[in-house]
Amino acid sequence: MAATATGPLTYSTIALGDGLKKALAMPRADIIAEITASALKGRGGAGFPTGLKFNFAAAQQADEKYVICNADEGEPGTFKDRVILSDYADLVFEGMTIAARAIGAQRGIVYLRGEYTYLRQHLEDVLAARRAQGLLGKDVAGVQGFDFDINIFVGAGAYVCGEETALIESLEGYRGEPRNRPPFPVSSGFLGKPSTVNNVETLANVACILAKGADWFKRMGTSTSTGHKLLSISGDCKSPGVYEFPLGTTVAEILHEVGGEDAKAVQVGGASGICLPPSQFGRSIAFEDVPTGGSVIVIGPQRDLLKVLHNFLEFFVDESCGQCTPCRLGNRKLLEGVEMLQRGECSVAYLKELLALGETMQVASKCGLGQSSPNAFISIVTNFGDEIMGRTAEPVL
Amino acid sequence: MLVTEQERLASEIRELTKELGNDRSALVPILKEIKLRHSTIDPYAMQVIADLLDIHPVEVYSVASFYSFLAGARQGEFVFRLCRTICCDMRGKDRVARQLENELGIHFGETTSDGKFTLEWANCMGMCDQGPALLVNETIYTQVTPEKVHAIVEECRATFGVLAPEHKKEYAEWPLQLRVR
Numbered sequence: 398m399a400a401t402a403t404g405p406l407t408y409s410t411i412a413l414g415d416g417l418k419k420a421l422a423m424p425r426a427d428i429i430a431e432i433t434a435s436a437l438k439g440r441g442g443a444g445f446p447t448g449l450k451f452n453f454a455a456a457q458q459a460d461e462k463y464v465i466c467n468a469d470e471g472e473p474g475t476f477k478d479r480v481i482l483s484d485y486a487d488l489v490f491e492g493m494t495i496a497a498r499a500i501g502a503q504r505g506i507v508y509l510r511g512e513y514t515y516l517r518q519h520l521e522d523v524l525a526a527r528r529a530q531g532l533l534g535k536d537v538a539g540v541q542g543f544d545f546d547i548n549i550f551v552g553a554g555a556y557v558c559g560e561e562t563a564l565i566e567s568l569e570g571y572r573g574e575p576r577n578r579p580p581f582p583v584s585s586g587f588l589g590k591p592s593t594v595n596n597v598e599t600l601a602n603v604a605c606i607l608a609k610g611a612d613w614f615k616r617m618g619t620s621t622s623t624g625h626k627l628l629s630i631s632g633d634c635k636s637p638g639v640y641e642f643p644l645g646t647t648v649a650e651i652l653h654e655v656g657g658e659d660a661k662a663v664q665v666g667g668a669s670g671i672c673l674p675p676s677q678f679g680r681s682i683a684f685e686d687v688p689t690g691g692s693v694i695v696i697g698p699q700r701d702l703l704k705v706l707h708n709f710l711e712f713f714v715d716e717s718c719g720q721c722t723p724c725r726l727g728n729r730k731l732l733e734g735v736e737m738l739q740r741g742e743c744s745v746a747y748l749k750e751l752l753a754l755g756e757t758m759q760v761a762s763k764c765g766l767g768q769s770s771p772n773a774f775i776s777i778v779t780n781f782g783d784e785i786m787g788r789t790a791e792p793v794l
Numbered sequence: 795m796l797v798t799e800q801e802r803l804a805s806e807i808r809e810l811t812k813e814l815g816n817d818r819s820a821l822v823p824i825l826k827e828i829k830l831r832h833s834t835i836d837p838y839a840m841q842v843i844a845d846l847l848d849i850h851p852v853e854v855y856s857v858a859s860f861y862s863f864l865a866g867a868r869q870g871e872f873v874f875r876l877c878r879t880i881c882c883d884m885r886g887k888d889r890v891a892r893q894l895e896n897e898l899g900i901h902f903g904e905t906t907s908d909g910k911f912t913l914e915w916a917n918c919m920g921m922c923d924q925g926p927a928l929l930v931n932e933t934i935y936t937q938v939t940p941e942k943v944h945a946i947v948e949e950c951r952a953t954f955g956v957l958a959p960e961h962k963k964e965y966a967e968w969p970l971q972l973r974v975r
Binding site for chain 1: 817818819820821822823825826847856857860861862863864878879880881883884916917918919920921922923924925929932933934
């Protein structure tokens with residue numbers, strides 16, 4: 398299922414335990430320095446520098462700290478964490494252990510989305526094996542005074558819980574509604590204690606970087622987006638699945654690899670991402686160009702983009718936590734707008750109003766959900782105006 | 795609810811708090827377990843949980859109604875959740891949905907009158923490369939076709955009633971004319 402263009406996934410070339418062994422032999426500051434030197438950025442999509450995050454958490458004085466792994470992979474079109482957790486769970490747990498050593502945490506939590514409950518037993522088995530090997534529990538790997546253990550928390554079906562503060566609210570037993578930031582979780586997270594929340598892939602990469610060094614990692618990718626990235630590719634292509642590419646790969650190269658060259662559009666970044674027309678297939682997947690948490694949806698020539706957009710907006714209307722007005726009502730208005738377009742009843746003046754509403758949502762929403770939910774609407778209206786306007790009751794095709 | 799039932803439920807929840815803890819962060823796991831065992835979270839259960847966790851019952855209701863796996867009316871023993879998000883949509887979820895409705899005799903959002911099956915929509919379940927995806931309780935089925943729907947429903951039906959393993963033998967001894975499915 399998982400493949401790269403040229404061979405096995407990078408993860409399968411990493412010897413388990415190497416990263417942890419090296420990390421435990423270093424002073425804590427050096428672990429963070431190594432991550433910082435690699436310029437690793439968060440793989441969940443937001444792209445926050447991981448080294449910086451660890452640094453903030455490490456600098457906090459607290460009796461308890463937490464390392465949280467965000468396995469609430471809910472972005473439509475993203476499934477790479479499912480593959481990582483199925484095939485490379487050990488690497489993720491190793492990354493968490495290294496992070497715990499770096500920031501001085503005693504407990505790790507994996508927030509597994511409810512839909513992935515069937516993975517739980519496998520993860521528990523891997524954890525049990527690690528405990529048996531002395532890699533979790535008291536005096537991890539024989540290092541006096543380094544106590545760390547991981548448990549698994551299974552979510553209950555809420556997309557918004559992928560947002561780090563909503564995730565923490567959910568862990569604490571509240572509705573998954575995002576918090577105001579600051580304070581950020583690195584200073585006041587789970588139970589008010591400093592907590593790092595990292596994506597599954599980020600933590601697996603931490604283990605890789607410690608095993609092979611920051612220089613090795615920096616040799617892949619671009620100068621600002623270093624390393625490799627797992628992409629979940631789905632939609633109208635010959636071979637959907639999880640692929641590894643260095644960051645900076647162009648959309649056209651990816652389409653060629655997966656057999657989706659005839660695409661009329663590519664949605665990068667899931668429902669909250671942007672929709673690229675063929676003229677922009679030369680753009681690259683990187684934090685400085687088109688960022689993504691891993692989702693690439695290929696949209697074939699036979700698809701109706703309004704139907705695609707309708708599907709995305711229904712998703713957001715359903716998943717908005719309802720806490721802030723721009724997101725709760727804005728998504729509904731955009732959905733109504735798409736329905737008007739589908740009936741051919743939307744004037745350009747009103748469409749411009751909707752675009753302005755979308756921009757307001759991007760700046761006024763409280764969390765990433767509302768800030769990014771208008772992206773698809775704006776990019777489809779901007780890039781595919783010809784296709785979506787002037788519809789008649791029966792599609793003219 | 796009968797007083798005896800209430801007592802049984804209350805003692806069950808007390809046992810759960812011993813296992814999962816009685817601090818606020820145990821709330822979601824407790825609610826999930828109650829939902830799993832009883833297919834619903836009764837208002838009485840919410841009150842008992844609130845009491846044991848020392849919070850207001852409204853807080854419990856607020857959380858229980860927020861999460862899609864906890865919210866809603868009593869569900870069937872088998873909860874069918876069909877993914878409706880884009881990739882599964884592109885791979886033909888509409889036809890699978892129609893066939894599910896045909897097989898179960900209910901619409902989306904409904905439960906069969908025998909309380910066995912509930913049919914619901916779900917948002918992206920992370921099976922975008924293998925859609926359409928269908929989650930039945932905690933089991934995931936991928937690349938579901940209208941034809942496969944029947945087999946999945948039959949698989950569930952084979953676990954209860956006259957088709958259940960414990961009844962199979964008696965069933966085989968029934969006169970032939972009664973053995974009509």
